[in-house]
Amino acid sequence: MKFGEKLKSFFSAKPAVCEELLEDLCDLLIEGDFGASEAYKTVELLKERCKKGGSPLQILAGLLKEELNSAKPAPDISTGGLTAILLLGVNGVGKTTTAAKLCSFFSAQYNKKTILAAADTFRAAAIDQLKIHGQKLNVRVIAHKQGGDPAAVVYDALEAAYSGGIDIVIADTAGRMHTKSALVEELRKIDRVVEAKAADASYLKYLVLDATTGRNAYAQAEIFHNAVSLDGVILTKYDSTAKGGVVFSLACGLGLPVAYICTGEKYTDIEIFNPQKFIEEFTGIE
Numbered sequence: 001m002k003f004g005e006k007l008k009s010f011f012s013a014k015p016a017v018c019e020e021l022l023e024d025l026c027d028l029l030i031e032g033d034f035g036a037s038e039a040y041k042t043v044e045l046l047k048e049r050c051k052k053g054g055s056p057l058q059i060l061a062g063l064l065k066e067e068l069n070s071a072k073p074a075p076d077i078s079t080g081g082l083t084a085i086l087l088l089g090v091n092g093v094g095k096t097t098t099a100a101k102l103c104s105f106f107s108a109q110y111n112k113k114t115i116l117a118a119a120d121t122f123r124a125a126a127i128d129q130l131k132i133h134g135q136k137l138n139v140r141v142i143a144h145k146q147g148g149d150p151a152a153v154v155y156d157a158l159e160a161a162y163s164g165g166i167d168i169v170i171a172d173t174a175g176r177m178h179t180k181s182a183l184v185e186e187l188r189k190i191d192r193v194v195e196a197k198a199a200d201a202s203y204l205k206y207l208v209l210d211a212t213t214g215r216n217a218y219a220q221a222e223i224f225h226n227a228v229s230l231d232g233v234i235l236t237k238y239d240s241t242a243k244g245g246v247v248f249s250l251a252c253g254l255g256l257p258v259a260y261i262c263t264g265e266k267y268t269d270i271e272i273f274n275p276q277k278f279i280e281e282f283t284g285i286e
C-alpha cells in the first residue's frame, strides 16, 4: 500500500484530534521514514494548528510544505554559462544511470549540450558502463585509464567543455562508503579542482540517494554534506518504495533540497522534484 493511502485511511479511521491519534501518527510518520524528532515536532505542530479546526490531513499537508520550504530551492539549470555537476554517493545508488539520465533530460528540456566525465576510475567496468551510455545518447565521454586520478579526469572534462562549447559537464564518481575517510578525501580533491578550473561556472554537488534505503539515506547525506557541502540530492528508485519521509528530514535537518527524482531505469525516468506533487502523493491528498 502506498504511504499516502495509509495516511489517508489513518485519518478517515480517526477523524478527531486526540492524544491517541497524535501518538499513532508519530509512529506512522516514523514508519514512513521520518526521523523521530521530526515526526514528534510535526505532530506537536499539528496539534497546535488543529485547535482552530479544519481537516487534520489538510493541515498536515500544509505543515509538510513548510518543512520542504525550509530547504533552499534547487538551482535552475536552464540559465547560460557552464555548469559542472558532480554526482556523489555510496555504491549502487544509481549515480552512473543518473548521469546518463541528466544528459538526456538537459538535452530534451533545455537543448543543452553535455559531456560526461568518467571520474569513477576505481571500479573495473565503470568507465565502459559510462561509455556505453555516451554512445547511446550521442554524448562525449572524457575518460582516463582505470586506477587513474579522478580529479584529472574532471579537469580534462572541464577543459573540453570550455573549448568545445559545452553547457554542462556531468561527472560520475566512484561509489564510496561515507565512512571511508580516504575516499572522502579524494572527493575533496575533485572539489578543489573544479573550484580552481571552473571558478566562473555554476558548480553543483548532488548526492545520489536510493529512496529504498530509508533513514540510512539521511545518515549518508549528513556525512557527505559535512565533507563537501552539498547543493542538493537526487532521489533514485522512488518507483521501488512506498515511503519517502526522509525528504522532509533532509530539508529540515540539513537544509538540503531534492533536485531530481528518478522512478525507473529508463533515460526518461527522471523529473525535477515537485514539492507539491510529492506532498500530494505522500499524504494521499489529490
Ligand SMILES: Nc1nc2c(ncn2[C@@H]2O[C@H](COP(=O)(O)OP(=O)(O)OP(=O)(O)O)[C@@H](O)[C@H]2O)c(=O)[nH]1
Residues within 6 Å of the ligand: 089, 090, 091, 092, 093, 094, 095, 096, 097, 098, 120, 123, 126, 173, 174, 175, 176, 236, 237, 238, 239, 240, 262, 263, 264, 265, 269
Ligand atoms: N528501479 C530503479 N532502478 C534504478 C534507478 N536508478 C538506477 N537504477 C538501477 O540501479 C542499479 C545501479 O545503478 P548504477 O547507476 O550503476 O549505480 P551507481 O551508483 O553508479 O553504482 P556504483 O558505480 O557501483 O557505485 C542499476 O541496475 C540501475 O538500473 C531508478 O530510479 N529506479
Ligand SMILES: [Mg+2]
Residues within 6 Å of the ligand: 095, 096, 097, 120, 126, 172, 173, 175
Ligand atoms: Mg557507477
